[in-house]
Amino acid sequence: METGIAISFWILAAVMVASALAVVWLRDIFRAALFLVLCFFSVAGVFVILGADFLAAAQVLIYVGAIAVLIIFAIMLTRETQRGSPSGRFRFIAFLVGLLFLVTVTLVVVSTDWHAITEIPAEPTTSSLAQALFSGESGFVLPFEIAAVLLLAAIIGAIVLVRER
Amino acid sequence: MNLYLLAPEISLCGLAIVVILLDLVLKRKGILAVVSVAGLIVPGAFTLALWGREETTFAGMLAIDQFSLFFNLFFLVMAALVILSSVDYVSKFRAFQGEYYALVLLSAAGMMLMASTRELISIYVALELVAISLYALTGFLKDPKSSEAGMKYLLLGAVASAVLLYGMAMVFGLTGTTHLEEIAQAIPGGGLLANPALLLGIVLLVAGFGFKIATVPFQMWVPDVYEGAPTPITAYLSVASKAAGFAVILRVFYEALGAVSLDWGIIFAILAAITMTLGNVVAIAQTNIKRMLAYSTIAQAGYLMMGLAAVSALGSSALLFFLGAYALTNLGAFIAIIAISNKIDSDLIGDYSGMARRAPLLALALAFCLISLIGIPPTAGFMAKIYIFNAAVQYDLTWLVIIAVVNTAISAYYYLRVVKVMYLEAPPSEEAVPSSASLRAALSFCCLGVLLLGVYPWALLRITQAAVDIFFP
Numbered sequence: 255m256e257t258g259i260a261i262s263f264w265i266l267a268a269v270m271v272a273s274a275l276a277v278v279w280l281r282d283i284f285r286a287a288l289f290l291v292l293c294f295f296s297v298a299g300v301f302v303i304l305g306a307d308f309l310a311a312a313q314v315l316i317y318v319g320a321i322a323v324l325i326i327f328a329i330m331l332t333r334e335t336q337r338g339s340p341s342g343r344f345r346f347i348a349f350l351v352g353l354l355f356l357v358t359v360t361l362v363v364v365s366t367d368w369h370a371i372t373e374i375p376a377e378p379t380t381s382s383l384a385q386a387l388f389s390g391e392s393g394f395v396l397p398f399e400i401a402a403v404l405l406l407a408a409i410i411g412a413i414v415l416v417r418e419r
Numbered sequence: 420m421n422l423y424l425l426a427p428e429i430s431l432c433g434l435a436i437v438v439i440l441l442d443l444v445l446k447r448k449g450i451l452a453v454v455s456v457a458g459l460i461v462p463g464a465f466t467l468a469l470w471g472r473e474e475t476t477f478a479g480m481l482a483i484d485q486f487s488l489f490f491n492l493f494f495l496v497m498a499a500l501v502i503l504s505s506v507d508y509v510s511k512f513r514a515f516q517g518e519y520y521a522l523v524l525l526s527a528a529g530m531m532l533m534a535s536t537r538e539l540i541s542i543y544v545a546l547e548l549v550a551i552s553l554y555a556l557t558g559f560l561k562d563p564k565s566s567e568a569g570m571k572y573l574l575l576g577a578v579a580s581a582v583l584l585y586g587m588a589m590v591f592g593l594t595g596t597t598h599l600e601e602i603a604q605a606i607p608g609g610g611l612l613a614n615p616a617l618l619l620g621i622v623l624l625v626a627g628f629g630f631k632i633a634t635v636p637f638q639m640w641v642p643d644v645y646e647g648a649p650t651p652i653t654a655y656l657s658v659a660s661k662a663a664g665f666a667v668i669l670r671v672f673y674e675a676l677g678a679v680s681l682d683w684g685i686i687f688a689i690l691a692a693i694t695m696t697l698g699n700v701v702a703i704a705q706t707n708i709k710r711m712l713a714y715s716t717i718a719q720a721g722y723l724m725m726g727l728a729a730v731s732a733l734g735s736s737a738l739l740f741f742l743g744a745y746a747l748t749n750l751g752a753f754i755a756i757i758a759i760s761n762k763i764d765s766d767l768i769g770d771y772s773g774m775a776r777r778a779p780l781l782a783l784a785l786a787f788c789l790i791s792l793i794g795i796p797p798t799a800g801f802m803a804k805i806y807i808f809n810a811a812v813q814y815d816l817t818w819l820v821i822i823a824v825v826n827t828a829i830s831a832y833y834y835l836r837v838v839k840v841m842y843l844e845a846p847p848s849e850e851a852v853p854s855s856a857s858l859r860a861a862l863s864f865c866c867l868g869v870l871l872l873g874v875y876p877w878a879l880l881r882i883t884q885a886a887v888d889i890f891f892p
Contacts, residue, residue, distance in 0.1 A: 358619065362589075366616040369595035390420065396477040397541040400532060403432055404548040407525045410439070411555025414518050415569075 263303055270296035284329055291322040308380045421476040424469065424483045427462040427491050428528050434458040435524040442517025452506045452857070455520040459499050466491040473889070479598060480538040487535030489739065489886040490666050494534075497659040497746060498527040503861035504754045505651040507761055519559060523655065526552035530659055534666035537674060539587045539597040542667055546583075546631070549663060550576050553656060557648040568647025575640045576630065583627025589620030590675070599675040606675075611682040621676065621683055625690075628671075631664030634724060635694040638717045645713035650760065653709060654753035657716040658746040665723060665742060669735055672727070673890035680730045688728035692822045695721025699829045708756055709766045711833060712749070715792060718830060719745055722823060725807050729814035732884070732891045737806040739883035744799035744872050748791040751865030755785035758854040758862070768837055773846025781854060782841045784866050789834040791869050794827055799872030806880070 269292065276289040294317040301310035342348065387394050422429070438455055445451065466488055473484045501523055509516050529548030536542050554576065558569020591597055593616045594605035611618040630637040645653045672683055698718030705711035723745070726738025756766070758781050763770055775782040791798035804827065811820045854862075872879060 362615045362619045366593065366614070368592050368616075392478045394478075394480070394538075394540060395420065396480040396536065396538070397544045400529075400541060400544040400548060403525065403528065404544060404551060406432075407522065407529075407548055407552045407555075410518050410522060410525075411551055414515050414522070414555055415558055415561070417515060417561075 259303055263300070266296045266299040266303070270300070284326070287322070287325050287329055290325065291318055294318045294322065305379070307378055308383055420478075421474070424472075424474060424476045424481060426465040427469070427495075428531050430465055431459075431462040431495075431524055431528040431531070434461065435521040435528070438524065439517045439521045442515075448516045449506070449510065451517050451520055452502055452509070455502045455524060456499050459495050459524075463492065463495050466495070475537070479600070480536055480541050481532075482535055482537050484889045485882075485886045486666075486670070486889050487531075489882060490534035490662070491531050493662060493743065493746070494527045494530045494659055497655070497662075497750070498523055500750050500754075500861045500864065501651050501655045501659070503857045504654065504750075504757055505649075506857040507855050508649055508651055508757065519556070522552045522556050526556070526655075527659070530663035530666075533663045534670065537599040537670060539591065539599070539602075539671075542671070543580075543584065543587065546663075546667065547580065549660065550580070553652070553660060556652045556655075557644060559652070560649055564647040565649065566647075568644045571640055572644045572648075579627050579630030579637065582623050582630075586620045586623025586625075586627055589616050589623065593617055593620065599671060602675040603677060606678050608678075611679050617679070618682075621679070621686075624671065625683070625686060628664055628668050629690070632661050632668070632720050632723070633717055634690050634720050635697050635717070638694070638697070638720075641717055642710050642713040645716075646707060646709045646766075650709065650753060650757045653713075654750050654757075657712070657753070658749050661716070661720060661723075662742050662746060665727075665738065668727065669738070669887075669890070673735070677890070684728055684730040687724050688816060688819055691721045691724035691728055692819055693721075694718070694724065695823060695826045699826045699833075702830070703833045705833070706768055707766050708768050708771070708837065711768065711837075712752060712756075715830070715834070716749065718826065719749070719792070721826070722804065722807060725811045725816070725819055725823060728816055728819060729807075729810040731810065731814055732887055733813055734807075734810040735887040735890065736880070736883040737803075737810040739886055740876070740880055741803040741807050743879055743883070744791070744803035744869070747865045747868040747872070748788050748798070748800055751862060751869060752785060752788040752792065754858055754862045754865060755781050755788065758858045759785075759852055761854070762852040768840055770847075771837065771840050772844035774841040774852070776846050777848075777850065778852035778854070781852060781862075784862050786838045786841065787866055788869065789837055791873070793831045793834050797870065797873040799869045799876070802873055802876040806876075 273289040273292040273296065277286045277293060280286045280289065294313065298310045298313040298318065301307075301313055385393070387398055434455070437458065438451055441454060442448070442451055469483055470488055471485075475482045502520055505519065505523070509519050512519070526549045529545050529552065532545035533542060533549065536545055554569055554573045557572050558566050560566075587597070590602060593607075593614065594602045596602055596605060606617065607614055611621070626637060630640075633641045645656065648656065672680070676683060695718045698714045698716075698721060702711050702714035702718065705714060723738060723741055726734045726741060728734070729737075759771065759774060759778065760766055774785075787798070791800035794800045794804040796802075804823075808820050808823060811817075811823075
């Protein structure tokens, strides 16, 4: 069981990194979007391995479903996508900075003693997530409410920005 | 949970919805601005009714104390002044006037929440509430410049949010909690060098919040966004958004990371020196007054960060005082610019020639605000600089004060150049520059405030000292 999880993690991780690189490197923006969907899918897979069933389902529904469809629609409704994404003048420097950041984060993550739990939660996480969000004494009610106002602001902003001049 | 403690924010969001609904039924859109400004009295009254209380609610996520109440009042006054100065601008739109005011009000609610939450997830969501409203407001005009500004702001803001979340994830991973006070207890000993994850987390937090306050090296969005955005929104960005960034930095760094304050103090000291120097030097070369003021606000962020570098009650109360003085001064300058560019339809400094003859009062007000930005008595800017320099000296940051004084001298050059153009050069025409009643009201409020803080700073100073007391028990 343990080795099975380890093997599937490494497969998922390899797919995730490879598809993320493809998103950045591919010139064809439509293919990049499809690889983004693959990347989202492998993140959902990692959630499954970690026993976070609700997060995995939400990841598939929201990212793989809604957001991917939205991105692809946006690309198809945009003119002049054939030209692809232009190559930036700072590609080399950006690559160096990204590499530096990668090395730093890797060193930090490896050298730190994290507050990690070692056992996978046995029961479905949906009800405990609901408890954490909405329970009166310790729940995250405040950020939930602010998020509601945030969505209102986002909807108003979107309507304003797509109006006819 | 005690919902009454959240009454200022709830009533402010309610006001935003009322304004949108009124926009649907009202024929005379001018009333919307009146409702928005008059409605701000309600959250203001709730804030004053809460004054002096020190409580938390929502499982400790929302804190009502002198600090959050000070910022509540601060953002309400800023929102009122920005709405007053937007009236002329907004009346040019055919539709969506109510949405403009509603977005200003919603972002003010988000800023108030940024100053009063003490939990990382709430802080992040409140910050996004502010940011999303401001992205839409920046691109509100839908002309190429405004759209470009909105797009740049959105993209860079999204990157900054990602960096901020990365930092929060580091802190959460190390401490296992998102509550600021529990983070403070869970921080392992040994300083930053023994905890690379905490160091990386702090650097990423500084970067994420640094975008909000526009410090070097996260300042590159400022000139383009400030130039393209509707001018009242530029003013709003330069004072309120920046103040919200400083409020959340003070809250997070003192409440959660106070144990390692020596280490982040020096980060802010170095950033302050670079930020003020870059802002001032680049401002000299600007010919567009909005771009000049954009670089000037970067420089002012450098002075403000001296209050973060001086990790003491004196430093943070001086920072709050500087924020108050700077906000009134900068808003005053922007309101004068709104009034002038309404008429002459240009933001070039050269086109301001002879403005003292065409609009004597506007030119006087603009000159007064620019003098306050330099820090010459009898203005609020002078008092603010005295206090913040004093705090830095007390904290043994004399080198930083010397750099700041040199920078002040540099800044006098480009601020006074505008005054010279307005007073000494001949006007292209003698036509008067009129201004509306709401602009005049907002401008006189700012100028009187700047003068009052310049000659009698004690009242605000007492409030700011009480506000930062919570960080230094």
